Amino acid sequence: MGYFINNTAFLSFDPLSVFFLAVIGLVSFPSAIYSIGYLKDHYSPQKIALGWALFIAFVLSMALVVTVKNAFLFLIAWELMSLVSYFLVVFDTEHEKSIKAGAIYIVMTHIGTAFIIAAILIMFKYAHSFDFPALKEACLAMPPGIKNLIFILFLIGFGTKAGIVPLHIWLPYAHPQAPSHISSLMSGVMIKTAIYGIIRFVIMILGVGSLWWGSAILVIASISCLVGVIYALMEHDIKRLLAYHSVENIGIILLGVGASMVFMKLNMPIPAVFAMIAGLYHLINHALFKGLLFLGAGSVYKATGKRNMEKMGGLIKAMPWTAATFLVGAMAISALPPLNGFVSEWLTLQAFFMGLAGGTIGVKIFMGALAGVLALTGGLAAACFVKAFGITFLAMPRSKNAAEAKESPFSMKFAMVFLAALTIIFGLAAAPIIKILTGVSGSALAIDTANINFTLNNFIITPQGAGNIYLSPLIAGMALIFIGAATAATLYFALGKSKVVINKTWDCGYYKLNSRNEYTATAFSKPFRIAFDFFLLPYRKTEKIWDSFYHTKSFTYEVYTTPVFKQYIYEPALRAILKIANKMKKIQSGSMHLYIFYIFITILTLIIFMDRF
Amino acid sequence: MQLLLTGVLFMAFVMVISKRVSALIHGFRAQSFFLFLTALYIAMLNNNAEIYIVAGLLFAIKVVAIPYILSRIVRRIKVEEGAGLFINPTLSVFIAVLLTYLSYLFTGRVMPDAGRSQSAAVIISLSVTLIGLFLMMSRMKAVSQIIGLLVMENGLFLIAMASAGGMPFFVEIAVFFDIFVCVVILGMFVYRINKLFTHINVSKLQELKG
Amino acid sequence: MKILIIIIQVAVLTAIAPLISGIIRKIKNNIRMRRGTSVFQPYYNLAKLFAKNEVVSENASWIFRVTPFVVIASAIFALSLVPLVNAGNNVNYAGDILLIMFTLMLGRFFLALSGLDTGSAFGGMGSSREMFISSLVEPAMMISIFVVAANASSTNQYLIAARGHVSFSAIVAGIALLMVTIAETSRIPVDNQETHLELTMIHEAMVLEYSGRSLALIELASHIKQIVFFTILANVIFPIGAGLAVYVVKILMISAMIGVIEISIAKMRLFRAVDFLTFSLVLSMAALVISAAGL
Structure with missing residues (x-):
């Protein structure tokens, strides 16, 4: 038994573990509260009890994954987490889709686990122990070939759980199928445990072996970003759309982590710390806003019984709280200032800029191109969330269910407002958070951060030292609000109250404008479908039924993209x-x-x- | 000691040759009895109270209870006497001898510097285990699978006894309990199979494949 | 002092922003041998709109009402961040050049939402196309800005503006950014400000439902956004010379260039515009390579 578990305490609470524990706590608390309202009336009391038991087991297993300091226990916790989440994916057993999604999920996750086990066993062969410190020591003397092999095994293993392209295939099936508060935990937190795995095993234990490791992660991450967001644009199932965005955001997180690995190898410790901060910051931000968005989508699902956006619309009037909080989440994920998604994307761009300003020629070009990729991703994500929010919440209801929707109960509203508030706070209070993250990322990279400071006071972020480049989300937010309010006030006092006439939407004299005339999600995404047709390979099916030579009785148009x-x-x-x-x-x-x-x-x-x- | 061990091995050979199910059961009872004697002998040598208890349990379960249950099942379901061999007895014995030789080679390799009596014990227990597996493989009737399993367990017990003076007490007790429950369940199972298929010929289970 | 400079800068530039649009229109008309309207026409339009009643669709929600203020706030905020004539005099108070880009995105996001809000097919079409164009513009814009920022080793717009020389890579990046500016300010060949033809309009379709004071705010914001881009081009990409006069000359030159481009090219259809933007992306990548090589 001595091989497996050391007699000393088997949990570690170093900064990285504590950071991940905080992420788990921040998302699971509102999810738990949300589930009170969400599960009620939806399921039988027995099922609700089972749901709670699984929920608690899920949260605990994730907490265990990020705290154990023994690879053997890590595997057990990892497997436990996978199994419990599988049961949560198939929680709605009456849907055939759930069973199918669960099957895909469990197969993919076990393939991933197999790779992780292989990597850990190879390390064990050198270390003769499963304890993290012993593994770390053994990795110092490992031949580079073996190190490369272990890295690839870990990348595939953890990549499967994280959902990087092309191992993301399970994610858009499994995440939407679970009950919404679980979706928010899975997308918000569970896939992050894979990032934890990469940081813990690859960076901290194995040690970055060569330059191509970081570059490989950066390339994979940028592909994940683009593929995730493009698929998300094509998706009209609101929860699947969010799941594809998880693929994209995992990509953004890995951009930070990968850049950090590259800088480590280039012997640039300060940029390495900074890039790691960017990755970790985006990690926690994504946990917050993706958790929020999934809760919002669940609220919509509960109110309308549908997940297809084409059947929604006009919900902002019936569900003002859900709409407002969803809008906050959508703005954050689209990287709009001054919310948290913007801050972390800005940090990631600054990390690239450090590479651009100080690297070799190859690194410069690479980092510049990555900045372009990130910018494109941000633009497409914004387009996608204009679609998601606009089609779901704005204009006229597109179905009877949407027209009769009711706002969710208090517990659900509370959870969403809680996360929305955190989303805003994590944007405005960026500087203090970066101070904390500096320590976390320093401990992850084994760099002394006592003299590294990326903030000026508690408001201003300065990546390159005092007064050079800087950003203050707090000042920016206040300035935006001030300018908007000042404009409104000026207009009010100069010109008086605006005289508003409520009338019909302009309809070219048709006078029978209804929800069928509205722009649909399919139509909204059409330009993107055409522009990216080399990748999406769209095709369509049309069917016309004529009732005379001149007049068609019905016309159906379906458009598909090739997966x-x-x-x-x-x-x-x-x-x-x-x-x-x-x-x-x-x-x-x-x-x-x-x-x-x-x-x-x-x-x-x-x-x-x-x-x- | 040597004599008792030889008895255990010999009964294994007897079981390999025996054609009828009742003979198999008798063979198992005899083998277990020899095993009991071995355990008793070791207990006397070490003067260890725990091994005395283990030996007593062995006697109660393997010599008395299990053979009784098995023969009751056999009588109850009126199985026709032939055990249904795949491989004829002569060849079976030959294979059994080969297995013994193999375990001899294996033991020589694993523990080259063990004492004569100890290595003999390991060789015999290993070959008994293998023969048990062989029994399971070569017989048609479901009851003989149970007996094969029990023979394997006997072999394992012997290994533990001979090389380490028995497993920890609680493990031993648990194993006995396991075996006992296992036999009861398998007995029920055989009975069910018989009711369903009107025979206990496991080769008929072939139709269950995917 | 800092705040005073910024307030003056915002006030002056806001005041002259519509004038730039008027000048470009005048230049175009003169080249076409027309007399055209006065350069102050945009002011008359704004004054007219401010005085009018608003018509709001019955389908619209609070998003529709809030949008004009968000748009104007983001535009003015961006304007307060660009370096005007005081290059070298670092009065940066909230963020760097990346923040300017992201801030403009904020306004566009809300405009696109309110395009969908009224349930009109025109609005939806407009916001779809606007988001399409703007998301494709992003990478070229980001890389071009990164290139000039790398030449100054800082993304602080004042420091970039103070670098005092224009390298070869900055010129290439500047051309890419000029193309981006054309797309972002809804000008030919990507969009056409002067038409309300369903098939071609992008920006105009999106704001079709707006009227009165709200429309005035949105139009003013468009003028401001235009001057923001021109100023970035003039002072950040080509920081030659100092002083108000030089700045005015540079802005006029850019306006003239835009005007000439507008009348000499036909508007491209939407998917040809993709090629136009791809070309700007390629240019910016070229600038990146050149800058990495140290030129």
Whole structure:
């Protein structure tokens, strides 16, 4: 047993663990409160009790993942987290979709776990212990080839859980299918444990081996950003749209982490710390606003019974609280100042800028291009959330359910307002938070941060020392509000109260404008579909029914995009596996004796060839 | 000691040859009895109260209770006497001898500098385990699978006894309990199979494959 | 003192912002051999709109009412951050050049939302196209700004403006940014401010439902946004010379350039505009490579 668990305390509370614990706490608290209202009337009392039990188990398992300091226990906690979240994904057992999503999820997550186990076992072979300090010591003397191998194994293993492209395939199925407060935990926190894994195992234990590690993460991250946001634009199921945005945001977080690894290797400690701060900051921000958005989507789902945006509309009048908090989340994820998403994207851009100002030629070009990728991602994300918010909450209701929607109960409103407030606070109070994160990222990178300070006082962020580059979200926010208010006041006092006439929307004299005339989500995303058609490969089906030569009675138009990763990577792989399995089926004869014979042969072989192992 | 161990091995060979189910059960009872004697002998050598208890349990469960339950099942479901061999007895014995030789080789490799009596004990227990597995494999009737499993357990017990003076007391007790429950459950299972298929020939389970 | 400088700067530039639009229109008309309206026409338009009643759609929510103020606030805030004539005199109070870009995004986000808010198909179409164009503009804009910022080793707009020389990479980046400016200020060949034809309008479709005071605010914000971009081009990308006169000359030159471009190119259809923007992206990447090479 000594191999597995040291007799001393097995939990560690170093800054990184505490940081992740804080993230878990900040999102699970409102989610718990939210679930009071959400589960009520939706499920039977037994199911609600089961839901609570699973919820608690889920939160505890995540807390365990980020605190244990023994790789063996880490694997157990990791597996526990995967299993509990699987049960939560299939919580609505009556939906066939849930079962399917659960199956995809559990297969993918176990493939990922297999890679993590392989990596940890290789490390164990060198360290003869599972304790983190012993592993770390052993990694110092490891040959570079093995290090590279372990890094790739970890990247695939944790990448599967994080949902980086092309391993993201499970994420848009599994996250939306769980009950909404669980979706918010899964998207907000669970996928972040993979980031924890990468920081803990790759950066802290394994140590950054060579420059291409960071570059590989940066490339994968930028692909994840773009693919995630483009798919999100095409998506009209509001929860799946949010799930695709998780792919995008994991990409942004990894941009920070990857840049930090590159800077470490280039021997630029201050930019490394700064890039890590950017990644961690975006991590916590994403946890907050994505949690908020999923809760908002759940609120909409509860009110309308639908997840398809094309059937919503006009909800801002029936559900003002949900709409307002969702708007805060949408603004944050679109990186609009002065909210938190903006601050962390700004930090990430500044990290790239440090590379641009101080690296070699290759690094300069690379970092500049990454800044372009991040900017494009931000622009597309803003477009996507104009769509998500505009089609869901604005204009006229597009279905009966949407027209009859009611605002959610107090517990749900409270949770959403709580997260919205945190989203705003984490934007405005950026400077103190960066001070805290400096310590966290310093401890993660083993850099002494006592003399590193990225803030001027408690309001101003200065990445490159006093007065040079700076940003103060607080001042910016106050200035924006002040200018807006001053304009309104000036107009009021100079010209009097505005005389407003309420009338119909201009309809070119049609006079029967209804929700069918509104712009749809499909139409909204059409320019993007055409511009990115080389990747999305859209196709459409139209069907016309004529009732005379001149007049069509009905016309249906459906547009699809080709799921490239599913069609060109996963399905061929699946077919190959099934083909092999069919061939393998012959050994399964059904005869018990034959099975015992297999065991027998195995044991004999092991006995005979035992020398070799 | 040597004599008792040889008895255990010999009964394993007897079981390999025996064609009828009742003979198998008798063989198992005899083997367990020899095992009991071995345990008693070791207990006397070490003067250890725990091993006395273990030996007593062994006698109660493996020599008395399990054979009784099994023969009751056999009588109850009126199984026809033939045990249904896949491999004929001569060849079976030959294979059993080969297995013993293999375990001899294996033991020599694992513990090259063990004493004669100890290595003999390990060789015998290992071969008993393998023969148990072989029994499971080569017989058709479901009852013989149970017995094969029990024989394997006997072998494992012997390994533990011979090499380490028995497993920790509680583990031993738990294993006994396990075995006992296992036999009861399997007995029920066999009974069910019989009711469903009107025979207990496991080779008929082939149709269950995917 | 700082605050005073900023307030003066905002007040002066806000006051002359519509004039720039008027001048560009005058230049275009003169080249076309027309007399055209007075350069003060934008002021007359604004005055007329401020005096009028508003018509608000019955479908609209509070988003529609709040948007004009958000848009004007973001535009004026951006204006307060750009370096005017006091290059080198660092009066930066809230953020760097990246903040200017993100702030303009804030206004656009709300405009696009209010385009959807009234339930009119025109508004939806406008916001869809506007977001499409603006998201494709982002990378070129970001990289061009990064290039000039890298030449100054700072993203603080005042320090960039104070670097005193214009390198080769800055010129290339400046051309890319000029193309971005054309797209961002809804000018030919990407958009056309002067038409209300359903097939072509982008920005105008989005604000179609606005009237009266709200429309006046939005138009004023567009003028301000235009002068923000011109000032970035004039002072941040090409920081040659100092003083108000030089600034005025530079702004006039940029206006003339825009005017000439507008009358010499036909408006592209939406998906050709993508090629236009891709070209600006390629230019900015070229600028990045040149700047990395140290030129």
